[in-house]
Amino acid sequence: MIEVTNLSKSFGTKKVLDGISMTVRDGEIFGLLGPSGAGKTTLIRVLTGQLKFESGEASVMGADVRKLSGEDKKQFGIMMDDLGLYERLTAYQNLKVFTDIYGVSVDAIGKVLAEVKLDQDAKKEVSKFSKGMKERLRLARALVTHPKVLFLDEPTSGLDPQTAKEIHEIIRNRKEAGCIIFLTTHNMTEAEKLCDHLVLLNEGKIVESGSPRELCLRYDHQKRIEITTTDGEKEQLPFAGGAVERIEQVLKEGRLLTIHSQEPNLETVFMELTGRKLEA
Amino acid sequence: MREAKAILQKQMIDTRKNRAVLIQFILFPLITIVMSNAVNIQDMPEHFYLKLFSVMYLAMAPISSMSAIISEEKEKGTLRALMMSNVSPVSYLLGVGIYDLAACMLGATLMSRICGMNGEEWRYYLALMAIGFLISIFLGAAIGVLAKNQMAATSLQVPAMCILSFLPMIGQFNDTVAKVAKYFYTEQFYQLLNNGIHGKMSTESMVILACNAIIVLGVFILAYKKRGLNRE
Numbered sequence: 001m002i003e004v005t006n007l008s009k010s011f012g013t014k015k016v017l018d019g020i021s022m023t024v025r026d027g028e029i030f031g032l033l034g035p036s037g038a039g040k041t042t043l044i045r046v047l048t049g050q051l052k053f054e055s056g057e058a059s060v061m062g063a064d065v066r067k068l069s070g071e072d073k074k075q076f077g078i079m080m081d082d083l084g085l086y087e088r089l090t091a092y093q094n095l096k097v098f099t100d101i102y103g104v105s106v107d108a109i110g111k112v113l114a115e116v117k118l119d120q121d122a123k124k125e126v127s128k129f130s131k132g133m134k135e136r137l138r139l140a141r142a143l144v145t146h147p148k149v150l151f152l153d154e155p156t157s158g159l160d161p162q163t164a165k166e167i168h169e170i171i172r173n174r175k176e177a178g179c180i181i182f183l184t185t186h187n188m189t190e191a192e193k194l195c196d197h198l199v200l201l202n203e204g205k206i207v208e209s210g211s212p213r214e215l216c217l218r219y220d221h222q223k224r225i226e227i228t229t230t231d232g233e234k235e236q237l238p239f240a241g242g243a244v245e246r247i248e249q250v251l252k253e254g255r256l257l258t259i260h261s262q263e264p265n266l267e268t269v270f271m272e273l274t275g276r277k278l279e280a
Numbered sequence: 281m282r283e284a285k286a287i288l289q290k291q292m293i294d295t296r297k298n299r300a301v302l303i304q305f306i307l308f309p310l311i312t313i314v315m316s317n318a319v320n321i322q323d324m325p326e327h328f329y330l331k332l333f334s335v336m337y338l339a340m341a342p343i344s345s346m347s348a349i350i351s352e353e354k355e356k357g358t359l360r361a362l363m364m365s366n367v368s369p370v371s372y373l374l375g376v377g378i379y380d381l382a383a384c385m386l387g388a389t390l391m392s393r394i395c396g397m398n399g400e401e402w403r404y405y406l407a408l409m410a411i412g413f414l415i416s417i418f419l420g421a422a423i424g425v426l427a428k429n430q431m432a433a434t435s436l437q438v439p440a441m442c443i444l445s446f447l448p449m450i451g452q453f454n455d456t457v458a459k460v461a462k463y464f465y466t467e468q469f470y471q472l473l474n475n476g477i478h479g480k481m482s483t484e485s486m487v488i489l490a491c492n493a494i495i496v497l498g499v500f501i502l503a504y505k506k507r508g509l510n511r512e
Contacts, residue, residue: 048364050360050363050364070366073364073365073366074366076364078364082357082360083357083358083360083361083364084356084357084358084360084361085356085358085361086290086294086358087356088294088297088298089290089293089294089297093290093293097286097287097289097290097362098365100282100285100286100289100290101282101283101286101362101365101366101367102365102366103282125297141361
């Protein structure tokens, strides 16, 4: 479990995290959704003991993040863009550095490289890898020590849809294996697809939290249904405004092509709460 | 200790493919061997080139390689990855430092043996080189810690290396330079190498060497306190 209570962090006079409180349960994929500069990466750095903070409390698996021991850190797998790879070393050699450091069997390297689909490139120098391959290797490095908590900072940022899908699959598998996944993203589709619980972060403050579905339903003010008829005509029908009768009529005429409820997506919810776009 | 061993092993693999660092370990031994065998002037002191280039080797190779390794790791974010994997700064510096010392000692051993040095004199030479390498390694580490990236490290290491390596050589031809050069550890090592094992080490030499070692260690500690290995 990860617990954060009223945590604040500033860089100089700028407050980058302001009174953050949240709980991440075991076996959950927890998403921190927000635009660039919202404080997502800073929060990961705080939780992994890389950054000190001024006030509040934070613990990961019961350990105070201010006093993380070597054994505590062993439970973490961290994938961040600024945690570099050894470009002159092969994928296998890169992972071996870390299995040697942690005292993990080298057998884990082959398994994790197969998991991220880099087993065919194990002996290839990392400098020759594509961006997607490097991201998968970063993920492999986070996984190779069998962590109990995975911190993933924008794990699919800038990747092609196929690689992103593969990474999502790996993340889900680790969740099934009981791992806590703490991920940051500014991609609402990723957040919707992956996360059990979401926190929307803007300018260092939590603006809303809940499951992706809960959030969308909570901000469904319009409560409309959209129907498309066979002649391509689209109609927005309010729940309480004769929608049932109109749908019945179109059905009877045999002209109904599609019917969808019109709850907002996460982007719309975020816009409503902050006036900002997620991708900004 | 496991962490330091992992860093050491990583460095052994990495340097094989890192020409910029590799050349630092090979260049001076190679020049020494070539010059010693190719140029033979009458009445030239024994092991003239070996002693001359050894001083340049101990002033250049450890400083440039140590600072290059640390600053590259900082720039590329691999040092952060290591620190996040619970590698302590001491383990990291120990791993890189031991590697650097071993590589430099291998070069010194090869060049001295190929140049025909042996016996007691050879052991004395290696002992002196090891002490010199250690001082330079701490200086290189201080530069690596201070510099934010490789370019900044180069701008610090080049003047340091030039002063330390060229002053003893220029001092042979210019008395004024010699008066300044004697306050640097490289000049003292040059004198000690020239005097040989049976030469007497003056109190002044001992004091200058001790002061140099203390100053370099102090610079390293200050640099580490100011910047740390991976501070935000």
